[in-house]
Amino acid sequence: xxxxxxxxxxxxxxYRHGFTAADKSxxxxxxxxxxxxxxxxxxxxxxxxxxxxxxSYRRLELGNHLTSWRMKMTAGWFLIASEVSxxxxxxxxxxxxxxxxxxxxxxxxxxxxxxxxxxxxxNRKVYKTLFxxxxxxxxxxxxxxxxxxxxxVSGSTSSWVIAxxxxxxxxxxxxxxxxxxxxxxxxxAMEYSSSDAASYWKTYVPVWSFWNHIRVCSSAGSAIxxxxxxxxxxxxxxxxx
Numbered sequence: 001x002x003x004x005x006x007x008x009x010x011x012x013x014x015y016r017h018g019f020t021a022a023d024k025s026x027x028x029x030x031x032x033x034x035x036x037x038x039x040x041x042x043x044x045x046x047x048x049x050x051x052x053x054x055x056s057y058r059r060l061e062l063g064n065h066l067t068s069w070r071m072k073m074t075a076g077w078f079l080i081a082s083e084v085s086x087x088x089x090x091x092x093x094x095x096x097x098x099x100x101x102x103x104x105x106x107x108x109x110x111x112x113x114x115x116x117x118x119x120x121x122x123n124r125k126v127y128k129t130l131f132x133x134x135x136x137x138x139x140x141x142x143x144x145x146x147x148x149x150x151x152x153v154s155g156s157t158s159s160w161v162i163a164x165x166x167x168x169x170x171x172x173x174x175x176x177x178x179x180x181x182x183x184x185x186x187x188x189a190m191e192y193s194s195s196d197a198a199s200y201w202k203t204y205v206p207v208w209s210f211w212n213h214i215r216v217c218s219s220a221g222s223a224i225x226x227x228x229x230x231x232x233x234x235x236x237x238x239x240x241x
Contacts, residue, residue: 001035001038001048001053001055002052002054002055003030003035003051003054004026004027004028004029004030004054004055004056004057006029006030006031006032006035007029007030007031007057008029009033009034010033011033011034011036011037011075011166011233012031012034012074012075013034013037013078013153013154013155013157013158013173013233014034014057014058014075014152014153015030015034015055015154016054016055016057016058017038017053017054017055017154018047018048018053018054019056026056026058027056029054029057030055030057034055035055037155038055038155041092041154041155041156044156059176063085067211069154073147078211079230081141082145082152082226082229082230082233083226083230084210085141085142085145085222085223085226086223086226086230087140087165088134089222089223090218090219090220090223091124091134092131092135092138092219093130093135093216093220094131096212096215096216096219097141097220099209099212100209100212104205104208104209106199107205112201112202113192113193113197115197115201115205116197117193119184119187119204120187120188120192123187123188125215128220135172135173135176138168138172138173139169139173142164142165142166142168143165143169145161145164145165146157146161146162146166148161149162149165150159150162153172155231156229156232157233160225160226160229160232161225161226161229163225164221164222164223164225164226164229165222165223165227167218167221167223168218168219170218171214171215171217171219171221171222172215172218172222175214175215175218176215179208179211180208180211180212180215183196183204183207183208187200187201188200194226
């Protein structure tokens with residue numbers, strides 16, 4: 001391994017490796033913490049086996065160079081955002097789990113009119129809850145984390161964050177948008193005591209529950225991915241202190 005000149009600064013996960021000698025977009029500087037990060041990655045990666053890859057930060061195309069304290073601050077906020085994502089996705093998964101575990105089973109066990117009316121009330125009240133803030137908040141935060149991880153973070157941390165965000169966007173947000181929400185809207189438009197509602201209820205419960213199972217697994221899986229990203233960052237921080 002051939003790192004550039006050592007510079008002051010913390011763990012940023014934002015560096016180049018394996019570049020050619022003709023690459024003019026580099027600062028030829030890197031912190032001890034990021035060198036340690038790269039060394040840990042190589043324990044499970046044989047890409048550079050028996051090679052001496054260079055390590056360096058990329059030179060900014062416009063403006064002043066990013067100072068070490070700004071890199072450290074950015075990495076800190078990224079870690080905080082990942083930790084918040086673990087909690088938010090875990091809470092979302094917990095709410096979905098209650099429906100898959102016993103709420104829908106309980107509603108299905110009642111008379112159709114009672115179950116339909118209860119579900120309609122739940123669907124109307126949910127829009128003003130903390131759950132909805134978490135659900136939509138992660139839908140907005142996930143693409144931001146994916147983009148930052150793809151362009152500015154390297155190694156396992158980037159992979160876990162991208163995986164967590166993608167799983168959430170597809171398995172939670174997209175599934176809700178395409179399946180669960182339209183079914184809720186159709187049910188809400190019906191008179192709960194009508195025969196049409198009772199007939200639709202027989203289809204609604206199993207189909208809605210199936211897609212909710214997908215949301216449970218996806219939100220829980222996303223939380224696990226973000227947790228692995230946080231744990232990896234924490235391990236690197238401990239090593240480099």
